[in-house]
Amino acid sequence: MRYNKYLLVFFFISIFTSCEKEFLDIVPDNLATIDLAFTNQYNAEKYLYTCYSYLPSPSAINENPALNAGDEIWYPETERNNNGPTVAQGFQNITTPRFDFWRGNNGGKALYVGIRNCNIFLDNVDNVPGLDKFIKEKWKAEVNFLKAYYHFYLLRMYGPIVINDEALSVSASTDEVKVDKNTVEEAFEYVISLLDKAISGLPETLQFEDEEMGRVTKPIAAAIKARVLMTYASPLFNGNTVYSSIKNSEGKSMFPSSYDASKWERAAKACKEAIDMAEGVGAALYQKADYVDPFPQNDTTLLKAALRGRVTERWNKEILWGHTENTSGIQYNSMPRLYGYTSNPVASRHSPPLRIAEMYYSENGVPIDEDVNFDYNNRYKIKEASSADRFHVEQGQKTAVLNFDRETRFYADLSFDRGVWFGNGRDLDTDPWYIHSRKGEFASVFEISQYSVTGYWPKKLINIKTTVKNGTSLSTNRYAFPIIRLADLYLYYSEALNEMKSAPDNEVYQYIDLVRERAGLDGVVESWSNYSKDPNKPTTKEGMREIIQQERLIEMAFEGGRFWDLRRWKLSEIYMNKPIKGWSVLEQDVEDYYNVRVLYNPSFSQKDYLWPIAEGELVNNPNLQQNPGW
Template sequence: MKHNNKITNRLRKSILPIATSFMALLALESCSSDFLDVVPDNVATIENAFKLRNEAEKYLYTCYSYLPKDGSIYHNTGFLAGDEMWIPYQTSIYSDSFEIARGSQRISNPFVNVWDGNYTGGGPSDRYKMYIGIRHCNIFLENLNDLTKVPDINFAERQRWIGEVEFLKAYYHFYLLRMYGPIPLADKNIDIDAPENEINVKRQPVDECVTFITNLLDAATEKLPNDNEIISTTEAGRITKTIALSVKAKVLLMAASPLFNGNNDFAALTNKDGTKLFNPTYDQNKWKLASDAALAAIESAEANAKSLYVFPQSPFTLTAGTMTQMSIRQAVCERWNSEIIWGNPNSQTSELQQLCMAPLDVNHNHNDARKILSPPLKIARMFYSKNGVPINEDKTLDFTDEKELRTATNDERFNIKAGFQTARINFDREPRFYADLCFDGGVWYKYDSPSKTDDGTVWGLKGKFGDPAGATHAFHTNETGYFVKKLVDWNQVTGTTGGSVYKAYAWPEIRLAELYLMYAEALNESEGPSEVVYEYLDRIRTRAGLAGVVQSWTDYSNNPSKPSTQSGLRDIIQQERLIELAFEGHRFWDLRRWKKAAEVLNTPITGWNVKGVDALSYYQVRTVYQQTFVAPRDYFWPIPESAMIQNPNLVQNLGW
């Protein structure tokens, strides 16, 4: 019997061969969820792992356990590898992703190396090597498709499990494709005794990778249950038809986008046999495929009672504006709410909330509310004016001098503490600005506000040096003067004598709002502006307390015809997506697939002077860091240097 440690040594061949022993599974680290991270106990061989349903089910959960923990600041690359949130460097926490944001990526043991090495913040771990996850999926599928194995499982459940693992296998390939571009496809595990020409695999063209992934998702969809067939209390997070359809839409949207569709920047990337890995010819039909897939996912979601989340009436007396903000915030934070298409219970969010939350009182402990996740000024500028248009387009409001000091009136008290002096940029903004962000003088309404209403004694943030949320702590410092409110559940309670309670929620991998945005984007690219595109954008805007796109641009924009052109509507859709999905890890990937990263990520990270002790000194723009993004190199990860040396058939991404 050949052991898994021998197989692991063959990782140098780039894709791990088939396992013929199960001993190494006992060493896999334990994760936080009892549901999704169960490893078979006392199982010596693969044959024994599939003799009975009980042990096979544990192997199913092992396949699930490779899903990245995207609710963790360490494991969601999109949080800190781009420009959406900044942190104090190497003080409060350390993140491999943040090294990418700082331009430190490398080919020797790359940061966030899910090919064969380290992952964000966690050090070397098999748990975050995608090809090992794929290997386990292949082992599972080979055995479950053999009807002589696991005789005590019924046919319907066997098919469901196969569908779940086909989905996971597809998702892990998608994860790699998004990071590395063209990848080797691991449809079958390679035997450890296979000849070297079979083990030294090649990268496959992007279009072939996309077809492989979507075919797997199609096969999985046929076997998976509908959402209403899931037992929510015990099976929340298990893959359903709607989840598979939604991920297919994400894959096809990415494949239709400029980074992958007709990208001449990568025309020179070929295998050693001359095979082109990127098709340099633009294909308009890819957008049609993406729009069709998004619509299919939406129809499945809505048929299963999914809807945009609206905050319910509560025993507290809340104004309409606060209710709108709570709908925006809790669409992410409310556990298993109606908008969640795919929540990952293997990724809980207590620590993430702690890193967002700010001390709102002099007695609040900076260790319990670390407030280090700091959106730059460019992110604050990104949100619309209260009229639902970009602040540089609003013809009725002047944001030219963004640091001009202004005092909040009593009418503005639900967003900014009345009588507080803060910067002009913090006034006259859309509800999502106030729902997602907090700032010096900003209101942070939550369950433990001293009043049972949003009027009067609600929490107000004070962020100047020496204030409760100021940059006085040796480690836990906000770098920009903006704080992430969106990711903190409103049930958060901070004790005045120390100690905080955070209500953890499963990380929402996909929300219905994202499906609407995917459909609007793909439909505009395939057919141009239409009433249908406006409709799906306006569904999101209505929940956000804004008028429709056409009405807002007609009434308030200095470019009123913008929504009527494909390029103008493209800009609107992209900004709408960046706003609606802010701080959920999407911006990092969207800037890449749109080929906008070279433009956006070469601008400085700026914020307020957090060492300022009064309004005049605090509201000065400070450069926190000058980012650099080298195109086309930085659009994709480098393949680890060790893998390149050990597999002569691999070719490196351009620029590395």
């Protein structure tokens, strides 16, 4: 069944980029062009698509900092001058900032131009002759959502931003364009108010799916509102004393001076409203029963395939908001060589470090360093796979102890040397692919820029039907790369409830346990009670906070969530000041291959929590202040 009534896939952006370029290239200061854009419904709708065209692509590795500008992915040295790796290494700068979404440079879209186009649309849509009132109000709601989303994207990156609520006239004075930043609280409240306005006017589902595919609906806006409020309530923006002395040119404090617990209550309410709204139109976690396979497979294989499908299944009832643009690129960079091609159809360089492999739970659903049964101290030693391991590790072959006895998401999301790879041209789990990645083997180094430097690959990002054609090119099955999905909301809600209560209770456990149950795990309380060295951890607020955070890092891995979560939790300075490690992948002998190697020692300081504003922008507008430390 196709659940595209609420799954938004942005086919129309690429369509109108190619077919209606004259309108996507509108220069708003050209009054004649603006007047032409609103002469009739057809032209006005094309201008609406212009407003949509500034949406940042979540799956483009050089355009989304959340994919590779943190500690979740690492690249070969020859690729480390690209946008994400440059930031991850600590080489961000103020002259030409990477991912400059303020001005639209170095992988960033010009979001203030997008906001200006939204303002122009809102100023002019009432003048379109004969436009039906219902359509007009729906369009306004869509554009108010986009305007809110663009402000939020900037706010999450830069902290204090300039709220742009009107389209300045071409005759505006110099002083009018030299505006000051608004405070963080002003910006958040502005975004929330815009989202409320949008939610009231948006439809619950698309009325004409074929014509409107890609348009925003009420559940999407509610889900993003929940994300906004979770960010607002989190430590980076709620009671962060590091920024208490930061003021604008008028002497106004740019950050809230004290912690406000009520923000978690607002966030929890928004999460529950978003969950109810999404479930009300048919959204649900993508389960093993939803994965349809024409061949008889082992139950373990089916669960692994379904867990991959929670991200890469195109008509996925869990994804509330997704984007199809560029998923072929991320698959090309993430997929290992499954056999010995004569040419190189995949790059294989989007590589999770060792810490990501260690992050996933044991098969008992607790952290591997807490599991009373997991051989944590010997996790880097070598073990031979038995028949009992055959659905995860090639039988009779050796790999690290770390790769045995892990939760199913570990095997669904990651691949590794001697790991089993089902699908992608092998339709029976009795005859899967096996990853061979030691020196000289087919998944090892093909070129100096095209291999996994860590010895792991993010299988989660590869559609199970993507294949290599004739050994020469990747035939990718595109999918809607998630911006937000239902599991996101469940874990947000659990987190917000835990923060607003004095101690966790069944309501806190309920929503995290739904995500765990889908992954084949027992609930939090049961798992910790039976297998953890710290069985009472889920009974305290602090312990449950750690559990929820790790659950989010696992469940949302490789989708961009980790990057922003570590920032809003103020934990990036801990994670990003630890060495990036991997296996010694250039070695041939098994004992040498499984030696841990330090790939890089990144550096992260307080200034790195917020993006720098380009120096040229500060010259153009002296009223702006550079972010702290830059």
